[in-house]
Amino acid sequence: MDPNIPDIIFIFVLAIFVGIEVISKVPSMLHTPLMSGTNAIHGIILFGGILVLADADSTLTQALGFVAVVFGSANVFGGFMVTDRMLQMFKKKKK
């Protein structure tokens, strides 16, 4: 199935503006965690790896697809965990 290109570009353009808008006011102390959090979100590339590997039909594509899945999985899981660990540090101090 071919994607409906105008629809997809429409979503793409709107997402650009949303991305800019949501972080327009962020204190500098949160720059690192924010970068780390968005880093985890692009770990969604794991899905791409899964879809490619699911259809792989040669040893080479299986091997490369497998590497893509490992990379994507490390990106998404590691990304969220490392962000959470950073943000744990920001919790309110107990008296």
Next chain:
Amino acid sequence: MSSTIAYIIIGVSVLFIIGIKLLASPKTARIGNLVAAAGMLIALLTLHQPTGDYVWSHGWTFNYTLIAIGTVIGLIIGAIGAYSVKMTAMPQMVALFNGLGGGAAALVASLEFTNPDHEISTFIAVSMLFATLIGSLSFSGSIIAYLKLEGKFEKPMTFPGQNILNGLILLVIVGLGVYLTGHMNTTAFIVMFCLALFFGVAMVMPIGGADMPVVISLLNSFTGLAVAADGFAINNLAMVVAGTLVGSSGTLLTLLMCKAMNRPVTNVLFGAFGSGGSAQVGAAGIVGTVKPIQADEVALLLAYAQRVVIVPGYGMAVAQAQHSVRELSDELGKRGVEVQFAIHPVAGRMPGHMNVLLAEANDPYDQLVEMEAINPSMDRVDVCLVIGANDVVNPAAREDKSSPIYGMPIIDADHCKTVIVMKRSMAAGFAGIENHLFYKDNTRMLFGDAKASLNALIAAVKAN
């Protein structure tokens, strides 16, 4: 695409947007991360084929076993990386994860592009080539950024005509890309892939370690765009939305970071510090001498001060001294001294680096003051304790028009009555610039490892 999938994707996109939004505020940041993670989990469980079938309801084949094994291996690598990394090394870890994401994006696009079963339109071909190019560039660039932050070849590597050579490589890459949109040629594709990997290295190599945060942020947004392009190519809207959000917010974040350092982004990427000659920069116009001081004397100054401001920097991070800093500030607090921390937006290796470290040591939030807030009152501070910070307190940024850091906002440590600089040696800071502060009349240098010096201070303050 069935409407159920469409609704799920809308829901997931909303979770991502809310997640990022919450991440941008200190109180809600942790929840924001969890919200985004929840969105990711839902998207993973409902993952569908381009045809609209759910992936997980397919018959289980050998490939699915590979998927499961690969995901678990990635999960383990990610978990080990995330939980074993020291707080000081967080930035490197982010760079590494980002590089892996970029590599995955490049592989996915390559495999789709070279798949002979697919009849692809020009739009899809361009998306795939774009994802391959940006993904592999992000992969190799992130690895170099990681190594630089690890302390390998920190110094900028430059040679004459570098920007021209890089421009030529880029031109060849783009040329190959244009050719490949019309003709499938595996050799040309592999050449383009390798050139893109090389370009990532060539792009990051000339940039000094101090600018790595900006580079990582930029590569992060690159990976986002590559993922979005992959989403175009395999018709997965969740990937398009997530990738684009990261791409655009990452670009803005990069610009915000540059703004915090008061340097245009082009300056960072095409090397202002890159000129690094052999001689130390900015040594001209220095008057005065370096005056060392002993810990006992500093302890006296601190114990009888009314207001003390601590300026932490990367030196505190490497010495793992944040807990000792906390202990010292508590000890002074008990004696009625008002202690504050002045946080420069780019102190350390990453914006927010110092906040994370001090928060780890349980320093109360309200003691951490941002640069703009504390500067106006710096002349009423008795003792300013600079712990392992250098460029962010260099008055050359204010006074010396020829200095490479001229115009960068700094913490006005030199306005305090007494400045104590804790430093390992007289080596220049990360930017390789001589620090005028060390030669000021009201400055004293306390040499030694930050943690050892702090512990000596704590003992001496207690004894007073």
